[in-house]
Amino acid sequence: MNKQNVTIYDVARESGVSMATVSRVVNGTSNVRPSTKKKVMDVIEKLNYRPNEVARGLASKKTTTVGVIIPDVTNNYFASLARGIDDIAAMYKYNIILANSDGKEKKELKVINTLLSKQVDGIIFMGNEITPAIRKSFKDANVPIVLAGSVDSKKTVPSVNINYKNAIENVTSELINHHNKKIAFVSGDLRHSINADHRLKGYCDALSKHDIQYNQNYVFETNESYKDGYEISQNIVDQKISAAVVTDDSLAAGILNWMTDHNISVPDDFEIITSNDTQITEMTRPKMSSITQPLYDIGAVAMRLLTKIMNGDIEDKYKENDVLLQYGVINRESTRK
């Protein structure tokens, strides 16, 4: 019942060596004679000594913890990335401080600051948009930062993503090939680069390649919620639109269920293809066709990249560092063959 925490000094005294030696055996750095090493280890065991990482952090200027900024853990897309991040972090002996931001700039800025004051060794940022203020605080931070599943329109920060533009272009083309003339593009906030510069661009490119006129009425801006999907569906149908490319699975589920609830058969009368291939694509009836993204891997690779940068293993960290992972498309039941 050692209430008082035992320190390195206690171990040193008890085993008749200096604290430097204890530090050495604990860190496995530099050589220590096997016999004294064993002696120290025994005392550590006996006293149940556990190094104080805070003291270590102060002395070494490394905390072995990284900050992870996430819009909302409750969102399966981001949660999947987070899982990949944490697993790789654990693999490299890092811990993560997880902070929800709701994708709000103000919260993001605040949390970046507290993370920095906690001396994290690096930050993984997930967010809808890298605003100028965010970009500035990234620049001022003296720790490396990597984006996961998030794009920086200015490409000023290393990131890992898929090629959203190509992916959306692919599925839009497929829908066009199914003879759909009017195809909706249903996304989140169009002020966000990921939606405007990448996904909408892909949609537009597909249209123009097939000589289809772009119609602004067919693009729907939402909050990417199930409810939003359900609510905009009437409007979609009223315009005689026959297919939709959707950027979020919950959102897509809302549209799908509205159709079903209104006796519009999917995929016979209406086709839907969504973007994130989260678990819910399998749970709806019909199951949803989707772009497939290696969600876990995006997080994992981002964390791996961060460890490399923190380690100085990367020649030029300002160099091009936008890794694009492979995406795919899975045709389930919300699209025709």
Added chain:
Amino acid sequence: MNKQNVTIYDVARESGVSMATVSRVVNGTSNVRPSTKKKVMDVIEKLNYRPNEVARGLASKKTTTVGVIIPDVTNNYFASLARGIDDIAAMYKYNIILANSDGKEKKELKVINTLLSKQVDGIIFMGNEITPAIRKSFKDANVPIVLAGSVDSKKTVPSVNINYKNAIENVTSELINHHNKKIAFVSGDLRHSINADHRLKGYCDALSKHDIQYNQNYVFETNESYKDGYEISQNIVDQKISAAVVTDDSLAAGILNWMTDHNISVPDDFEIITSNDTQITEMTRPKMSSITQPLYDIGAVAMRLLTKIMNGDIEDKYKENDVLLQYGVINRESTRK
């Protein structure tokens, strides 16, 4: 471009006071003459000084960070609790170190240790089971611990939950009232106290109150996955079971969809009621009836309780501290009226 971080010493010098005074204005503790306070604040602003929380943690023995152990962030049930935890933590100026355990004792033990070595001020634990080893490490930890959405059969740790037994008993009774004679109980690992001692108990109590014979063949032990639900359904149907009480929403969705896929009408031919009221209960067709739990609140209340204990605001922290939040039942479309 202040590459070198500015320290408390720098602002002390720059503003012509001692570091003790700077510390005082930063912490707002004890009195400082308004004029000198302003002077210091200005310098802090000018130098863009940000207190080093690690140094502060070492000196004060408080890190204002708490550890959160979670089986899997990717699981919406736990993610919802985590969101409640983080929000309240932020409200009280704490950060959370989030660690996934997969509910595996070995990982849990390991992570408890690293959390403790990082000097967290407290821990919120979510897990399926408090094993003797876990209980021991909790006892040895010299920081408070609170369970969220998790039960300790020995009631040795403060916790916040709902009354799982009563909830399951309620819904089972309802199914019995719908004239179902054979009702399945589909749960996760029955070695876990929450399933065996609480939920199964509730199921049994409902049966016995209605003079229905308990039949072991009607209880299904699973991994609580969608896939498991889908796979056990044939067995359920083969036994002429006409309703199921399920402990997890994905699991329930699996059963529901299997029924639908096999032309068994829910709820006409088969009734299902699930337990967690996560988002997917609204996404399936028919929508699933469910026990409703205040998921976010369970996390939030757990965190609030932890802050109180950390603060010493609770008289006797060894006293009965099992808070039970209100649950409800919502009848959607997978049960008859």
Added chain:
DNA sequence: ATGAAAGCGCTAACAG
């Protein structure tokens, strides 16, 4: 109201 000084527990030269 403010300053001086002693740590907090550990790492990291620097000696030897």
Added chain:
DNA sequence: CTGTTAGCGCTTTCAT
């Protein structure tokens, strides 16, 4: 291979 000695940046008595 091992010990000595400075700090790391801040909080916290104890004086004044």
